[in-house]
Amino acid sequence: MTESRPAVELKGITKRFPGVVANSDVHLTVRAGEVHAVCGENGAGKSTLMKILYGMQQPDEGTITVHGEAVRFRNPQDAIKAGIGMVHQHFMLADNLSVRENILLGAESLHGIGQKATARMAELAESTGLRVNLDSLVEQLGVADRQRVEIVKVLYRGARIVILDEPTAVLVPQEVDALFDTVRRMREQGYTFIFISHKLDEVRQIADQVTVIRRGTTVGTVDPRTVSSRELAEMMVGSELPSPETRESTVTDRVVLRVENLRLKAEDSERAVLDDVSLTVRAGEVLGIAGVEGNGQTELVEAIMGMRKAATGRIELVDAEGRTRDLTKLGTLARREAGIGYIAEDRHRHGLLLNRSLWMNRILGYQTRKPVSNGRILDPAAAREDTRRIVAEYDVRTPGVEVASGALSGGNQQKLIVGRELSGDPVLLIASHPTRGVDVGAQALIWDRIRAARRQGLAVLLISADLDELIGLSDTIRVMLRGRLVTEADPATVTPTELGSAMTGADEGRFLPEDVA
Structure with missing residues (x-):
C-alpha cells in the first residue's frame, strides 16, 4: 500500500558524456510502497538515470534523496547499504553455482552461511514465489525462476527499494502474470518498485504512477489508469504505438532453408537439446519459433549458424539462383558468406x-x-x-x-x-529476439525493415519471446518444447494466451501431440 512520503527523490539530475547529454534536469519522485514505472525510448536516459540511482555512475548536477535523507552513492555497495537493489535485464548470476551460492556470494557477513542464512532465504523464496531447491544449479532453472533468484538476492541484502530493468522481456504471459502477482504481494508488504519497461500495456497493468522521459528530460508523470497505451507512446516518442501486424502474404513455393533431422547433444551429457528437428523456410516467409527459453531455440539457431556442431542432421541453403548448398560441415563465416544474415539473441556477446x-x-x-x-x-x-x-x-x-x-x-x-x-543482401535472415529491450520507435523501424525485406523475397526465421511480435510478423508459427518442434499454430487465429499454453505444455488438446502432452 502506498504512503505519502517519498522513498526516492531525484531532483535536477544532469549527466554529460563526451558529445552527449544523457540526462538533463531530470526529476523523479517515487513514493514508498508503490510501483513506479519509468518509460522512454532507447537513448532517452532511463538506464543512465537508474545507474546513477544505483551508484554505478555519479551525476554532474542534481540531488538524490532516499527516505528524506540526501545521499551521494559512490558505487552500488553504497546504494545497497541504503536499501536499494537492482535486478538487471541481463541477469547477473553465475550459472555454474547453486541458487544458495548465488544469493550468498558477497553477502556472507549478513546472515552467516548456516541455518540463519538458510532460514532467511527460505522466507524470501516463499514471499517471491521461488519454489526451487536452494542447492539446484542456476543453469538448471528456467528464466522465470532465475529472475526470482535475482529478486531474492537483492532482498537478501536488505533492499526495500527494487529497480526492475525490463523484467518481462523474456517471460511468456503466464510468467508475466506470476511476476506481477509477486510484485503486488511485495508492494502490500511495503516494498517499493521502480519498473523500467517498453511494454506499455504491462506498465498500465502494474504501475501506480508512470514517469516518461524523452531525450534525457522528464516529460511528465501520469496515472496509468487515466491514459491509454497510445497516449503514453505519444509522450515517449511523439507517435502512435506501433503494431507488428503483417496483413499481406508474400510466401512463395521456393525453399530457402531446409533443416532435416537435426539432433544436438548437451555439452555435458548425452541428453538431446535438439531432438530430430526438421523445418523449411521459404522465400518471402517469416517462420516464427515459439518456446519458453531453455527449450532449444538458442541451440537451433547456433546449430544453423555453425556455432554448435550437430550430432546428426543436414542443413541446406538455396541461393537466389536456385543453387543448393550443403552447410552442415561449414564454419560460421562460410555460412554467412552463403547468404545468412544474423541478428543475435545477445547483441553484446555475439553481435x-x-x-x-x-x-x-x-x-x-x-x-x-x-x-x-x-x-x-x-x-x-x-x-x-x-x-x-x-x-x-x-x-x-x-x-x-x-x-x-x-x-x-x-x-x-x-x-x-x-x-x-x-x-x-541475405537470402535468409535469422532474427533472434530482434526487438528485445528496444523502445516503440525502434520496434516500429525494425518491424518495417523486416516486412520490407520479406516483400522482396527474404526468408526469415524469427525467434521471439514477445508473443504479439511473433504472431504479428509470422506467416507460420512452430512451437518448440524440450528440444522438439511439437506443433504448428496459425498466426491468424491463435492468441498469445493460447500460444503461451502450448509453449509450457499446458494445452494438451489443441496444440500438443499425445506423446508430448
Missing part, C-alpha cells in the same frame, strides 16, 4: 565489439565482401561511408561513426545490427 567504433562493427561478418572489402583487403573509408548510410537510414542516434558501439543505448545498438545484417 558487437562494444569497445570498437561503429564502422568497425559494420565490418563484422562482412570482412570479405563489398563495400567494406575487395575480398582480400579491408577498405576503412568505404566502411565508414557505409556506416554513415546505415546510421542515417536506420535512425541510429550517435555523434558519429567513430563512437564505440558500447556508448550507444540498446535500441541504437540493435538498429545498427539490423542495418548491417540487411545490408548484405
